[in-house]
Amino acid sequence: MASVPVKERVKVSQNWRLGRCREGILLKWRCSQMPWMQLEGDSLYISQANFILAYHFRPDGASLNRRPLGVFAGHDEDVCHFVLANSHIISAGGDGKIGVHKIHSTFTVKYSAHEQEVNCVDCRGGIIVSGSRDRTAKVWPLASGRLGQCLHTIQTEDRVWSIAISPILSSFVTGTACCGHFSPLRIWDLNSGQLMMHLGSDFPPGAGVLDVMYESPSTLLSCGYDTYVRYWDLRASVRKCVMEWEEPHDSTLYCLQTDGNHLLATGSSYYGVVRLWDRRQRACLHAFPLTSTPLSSPVYCLRFTTKHLYAALSYNLHVLDFQNP
Numbered sequence: 001m002a003s004v005p006v007k008e009r010v011k012v013s014q015n016w017r018l019g020r021c022r023e024g025i026l027l028k029w030r031c032s033q034m035p036w037m038q039l040e041g042d043s044l045y046i047s048q049a050n051f052i053l054a055y056h057f058r059p060d061g062a063s064l065n066r067r068p069l070g071v072f073a074g075h076d077e078d079v080c081h082f083v084l085a086n087s088h089i090i091s092a093g094g095d096g097k098i099g100v101h102k103i104h105s106t107f108t109v110k111y112s113a114h115e116q117e118v119n120c121v122d123c124r125g126g127i128i129v130s131g132s133r134d135r136t137a138k139v140w141p142l143a144s145g146r147l148g149q150c151l152h153t154i155q156t157e158d159r160v161w162s163i164a165i166s167p168i169l170s171s172f173v174t175g176t177a178c179c180g181h182f183s184p185l186r187i188w189d190l191n192s193g194q195l196m197m198h199l200g201s202d203f204p205p206g207a208g209v210l211d212v213m214y215e216s217p218s219t220l221l222s223c224g225y226d227t228y229v230r231y232w233d234l235r236a237s238v239r240k241c242v243m244e245w246e247e248p249h250d251s252t253l254y255c256l257q258t259d260g261n262h263l264l265a266t267g268s269s270y271y272g273v274v275r276l277w278d279r280r281q282r283a284c285l286h287a288f289p290l291t292s293t294p295l296s297s298p299v300y301c302l303r304f305t306t307k308h309l310y311a312a313l314s315y316n317l318h319v320l321d322f323q324n325p
Contacts, residue, residue, distance in 0.1 A: 008323075012306065012307055012322055012323055015322040015323070015325055016263065016276070016322050017285075019276065019285065019286030019288075020322070020325040021288075021309075021320040021321055021322045021325045022062075022320070022321045022324060022325050023288070023290070023318060023319070023320055023321075024062055024063070024318070024319045024321065025316045025317065025318055025319070026044075026062075026063065026064050026310070026316075026317045026318070026319050027046070027055075027064070027316065027317040028315060028316050028317075029048055029315060029316075030315075031049075032297075032314045032315060033047075033048055033049065033078075033314060033315070034078065034080075034300050034314070035047050035048060035300055035301060035312040035313075035317070036079065036080070036081050036082055036300065036301045036312070037301050037303060037310065037312050037317070038082065038083065038084050038303070039303045039305065039310070040084050042056060042057045043055065043056055043057065043069060044057060044064065044310065045082070045084065045089065046312060046317060047078075047079035047082060047091075049078055049079075050073065050074075050075040050076065050077060050078055050079060050093070051071055051072065051073050051079070052071070052072040052073075052079055052082055052089060052091060052101070053068045053070070053071055053072075054068055054069040054070040054071075054072070054103075055068055055069060056069050060321075060323075060324075061305065061307055061308050061321075061323070062308060062319050062321040062323075062324070063319075070103070072089055072091070072099075072101045072108070073108075074091075074097075074099045074101070074108050074110045075091065075093035075094070075095050075097060075099055075110065076093070076095040076097075077093055077094035077095040077117070078093070078094045079091050079092070079093055079094075079099075080092045080093060080094055080117055080118060080119050080120070081118070081119065081120045081121050082099075082121065083121060083122055083123050084103070085123035085124065085142070086123075086126070086142065087102060087103050087104060088100055088101060088102055088103065088123070088142065089101040089103060090121055090123045090128055090142070091121070092113075092117075092118035092119065092120060092121040092130060093110075093117070093118055094117040094118075095117070096112060096113060096114045096115060096116055096117060096118060096132070096134075097110045097111060097112055097113055097118070098110065098111060098113040098118060098121065098128065098130055098140070100142070100147055109147050109148075111147060111148035112148075113130055113132070113138060113140070113148075113150075114130065114132035114133075114134045114136060114138070115132070115134040116132055116133040116134040117132065117133050118130050118131070118132050119131055119132060119133060119159070119160060119161050119162075120160060120161060120162050120163040120175075121163065122163050122164050122165045122172070123142060123165070124165040124167070124169055125165075125169040126141065126142045126143060127139060127140070127141065127142065127151075127165065127169065127190065128140040128141070128142055129163050129165055129172045129190075130163070131156070131160025131161070131162070131163040131174055131176075132159075132160055133159045133160075135155065135156050135157055135158055135159060135160070136153055136154060136155060136156060136160070137153075137154040137156055137160050137163060137172075137174050137188070138150050138151075138152065138153050138154070139151040139152040139154075139172075139190065139193060151193075152192070152193030153193070154174075154188055154193050154195075156174055156176055156186070157180050157182075158176035158177050158178070158179055158180045158182075158184070159176060159177040159179070159208075160174050160175070160176050160177075161175050161176060161177060161208055161209060161210050161224070162174070162175035162209050162210055162211050162212045162222075162224075163175070163212070164212050164213055164214050164220070165190065165214075166190070166214055166217055167214055167216065167217050168217045169190060170189070170190055170191075170217075171187050171188060171189055171190050171196055172187070172188055172190055173185060173186065173187050173188075173199075173212055173214070173220060174186055174188065175208070175209025175210065175211070175212045175222060175224065176208065176209065177206070177208040178203050178204075178205060178206055178207045178208045178209070178225075179205065179206065179208075182198060183198040183199055183200050183201065183203060184200075184203055184207060184208055184209045184224070185198070185199035185200055185209055185212070185222055185232075186198050186199070187199065197234075197238050198238065199222075199232055199238055199239075199241075200230075200238075200239065200240065200241065201239050201240070203226065204226060206225060206226075207224060207225055207226035208224050208225045209222050209223070209224040210223060210224040210225065210252070210253065210254050210255070211223050211224070211253070211254065211255045211256050213256065213257075213258070215258065215260060218233060218234045218235050219231070219232065219233050219234070220232050220234075221256055221258060221264075223253035223254075223255070223256045223266060224252065224253060225252050227246055227247040227250050227251060227252060227253060228244050228245065228246050228247070228253070229244065229245045229247075229253060229256055229264065229266060229277070230243070230244045231243040231244070231279070243279065245264070245266075245277055245279075245282065245284075247266070247268060247275070248283075248284060249268070249270070249273075251268040251269045251270050251273065252268070252269035252298070253266050253267065253268060253269070254267045254268070254269060254298045254299055254300055254301075255267040255299060255300065255301050255302055256302075257302055257303060257304055258279075259304070262278050262279050262280055263276065263277070263278070263279075264276070264277040264278075264279050265277070265302055265304060265309060266302075267298065267299025267300070267301070267302045267311060268298070268299060269298045270296055270298070271289045271290070271291050271296050271297075272289060272290035272291035272296070272297050272298070272299055272311065272313045272318070273287055273288065273289050273290070273299065274287070274288045274290065274299055274302060274309065274311050274320070275287050275288075276288075288320060290311060290313060290316075290318045291313060295314075295315065297313040297314035297315065298313070298314070299311050299312070299313060300312050300313065300314075307321070307322055307323040308320065308321055308322065308323070309322070
């Protein structure tokens with residue numbers, strides 16, 4: 001954004017604040033999907049069934065080149081989740097396998113990681129962590145000569161829906177289904193695999209955590225089935241979050257994103273509703289329903305840049321253009 005003229009920056013900032021945007025559809029698919037996506041530079045990566053496709057943005061950022069830059073395959077069932085790290089795509093599949101794909105070559109390796117589907121994966125500093133429906137989280141090396149060699153297996157005693165590695169590579173957090181007698185948010189030592197702490201003490205049964213992300217080594221955000229976004233500061237308290245925002249229509253929150261400052265975006269389970277929040281306020285700033293009643297869909301994943309927000313739903317990839325509303 002620093003390269004954008006000041007006048008343009010002010011205009012775009014006001015559009016975000018006032019909720020002024022133009023909605024468009026970047027991609028459509030015929031069968032219902034549960035897509036995941038990532039942005040890197042001027043490229044967008046999105047999962048469709050058991051493939052991951054890479055697309056190049058056109059200069060306006062609100063449209064894509066029609067032909068994919070690349071197609072990354074290897075899973076026998078749908079891709080559940082993936083991340084980009086060190087010029088690699090690390091993917092988690094419904095076939096219980098982890099895939100490692102080099103972005104700029106044909107190198108692809110997949111290995112059996114879990115007994116059931118791998119719901120989530122993260123990678124930082126040459127370390128992969130994965131979480132599964134089989135009630136385990138595992139730690140793996142990314143080094144090419146050691147792919148598939150498990151470093152630690154953690155018995156979470158609950159289905160793992162989300163996972164994230166701390167920015168300082170000392171620990172990782174798991175978000176689980178909250179079907180046991182313990183918090184669905186737990187932090188584990190990355191080197192030993194030992195439990196370090198539980199977050200929170202008053203989660204109702206079934207309050208599973210579907211998305212979790214670190215903002216700094218001591219702060220993180222979570223959301224899930226209990227309709228709340230929670231902001232945790234480990235320096236203040238591990239028993240209670242320091243801030244929370246409730247989805248006003250009592251919908252499950254599938255995903256969240258933040259700009260690292262005041263803006264927070266969430267994706268809801270009904271009617272493809274994307275909400276924007278100012279973290280200094282309790283109430284939602286703006287809501288954008290992206291589907292109608294017959295095609296109600298969760299927002300499975302969302303990402304944003306300084307000028308655009310992208311939301312992946314069951315049948316479409318939507319864009320909200322705040323530069324040219």
